[in-house]
Amino acid sequence: MDFRHNPHILHVEFNPINDFLEDNETNSTAGERNSLTCVQILIPQELFLALGLISLVENILVVLAIIKNRNLHSPMYYFICCLAVSDMLVSVSNVVETIFMLLNDYGLLDVHPGMLRYLDNVIDVMICSSVVSSLSFLCTIAADRYITIFYALRYHSIMTTQRAVTIIVLVWLASITSSILFILYHTDNAVIVCLVTFFCTTLVFNAVLYMHMFVLAHVHSRRIVVFHKSRRPSTSMKGAITLTILLGVFILCWGPFFLHLILILTCPANPTCNCFFRNFNLxxxxxxxxxxxxxxxxxxxxxxxxxxxQELVLCSWCFGV
Incomplete structure (x- = not known):
């Protein structure tokens, strides 16, 4: 279970990668010896736990805020709520695994190896579901903004609450099902290929959608400025900017992980790649x-x-006092 202390094993135990690395342990060791200048950033488990708890609290507050405020009961915020739940899966899996690791390090936990394997599989499914669902909801939100901008008059008839709920259910079913299949067929490198392909496909989809969205929305906004003598950006444009920021942050944060997967397939024994592998915790x-x-x-x-x-935080603080 203590994956963070072993640079050859992934913390989020994507089993095909682990098996592949174990089969090439000799080559990896040789690669490390030939790359003494590699810098490995050591990250304490307490930092994982602290960040995981903060993230969990933040995303719970987002979900509660959307549930509480009726003004936020719209398809776009339903999708954002689901994106927050996807982020919660990462936080929960990280917190649970870190707690087990800390208890094990301090000799406070004696768990059967079979139980650890079962916990690993559950965490794998949660992480994999988070990846697939996050990318799916980013695409869904992008499509929702696209409809808002270019089909504004028909938006409420196109994106009804019933359709939004149906999309949410389908995304979660697909995410959980694909994650379980990934774990069941973990010995096949096709699992990594599927994840990387899905990542690249969704990025291309979002990029094309956003480029078209911004070009035409910019023209539309200029017409509004000329006609209404207003310089305030439209709500749709603000929504598109927000979601572009979300997508950019997602790429920056998840990009190194997917690059790691690509290198696992392309150069598992290369010294330079092994340098990259050693900082997986980062x-x-x-x-x-x-x-x-x-x-x-x-x-x-x-x-x-x-x-x-702000109201939720203040109420919680007052209640705590």
Whole structure:
């Protein structure tokens, strides 16, 4: 279970990668000896736990705020709520695993190896579900903003609450099912290929959608400025900017992890690649940071959500006092 102390084993035990690395342990060791200048950043488990707890609290507040405020009961915020739940999966899995690791390090826990394997599989499913669902909801939100901008008059007839709920259910079913299949067929490198392909496909989809969205929305905004003599950006444009920031943060935080997967397939025994592998814990911290940063973006870009979050925090503080 103590994956963070072993640079050859992934913390989030994507089993095909572990098996592959174990089969090439000799080559990896030789690669390390030939790359003495590699810098390995050691990250304490307490930092994982602290960031995971902060992220968990933040995303819970976002979900509660959207549930509480009726003004936020719209398809876009339903999708954002689901994105927050996806981030919570990362936080929960990280907190649970870190607690087990700390208890094990201090000799306070004696768990059967079979139980650890079962826990690893559950954590794998949670992490994998988070990846697939996060990318899926980013695409869904992008599509929702696209409809808002270019089909504004028909938006409420196109994106009804019933359709939004159906999309949410389908995304979660697909995410959980694919994650379970990934774990069941962990010995096949096709699992990594599927994850990387899905990541690249969703990025291309979002990039094309956003480029078209911004070009035409910019033209539309200029017409509004000329006609109404107003320089305030439209709500749709603000929403598109917010989601572009979310996508950018996601790429920055998850990119190193997917690069890690690509290098596992392309150059597992290369000394330079092994240098990269040794800092896997740093990539995990970035993933947790993504879960931590997303709620801050929601709060900063949405005045309504920010106000509701402030009310929740103040009520919790007063109740605690």
């Amino acid at each position: 990539f995990l911290i970035l993933i947790i940071c993504n879960s931590l940063i997303d709620p801050l973006i929601y709060a900063y870009r949405s005045q309504e959500l920010r106000k509701t979050l």
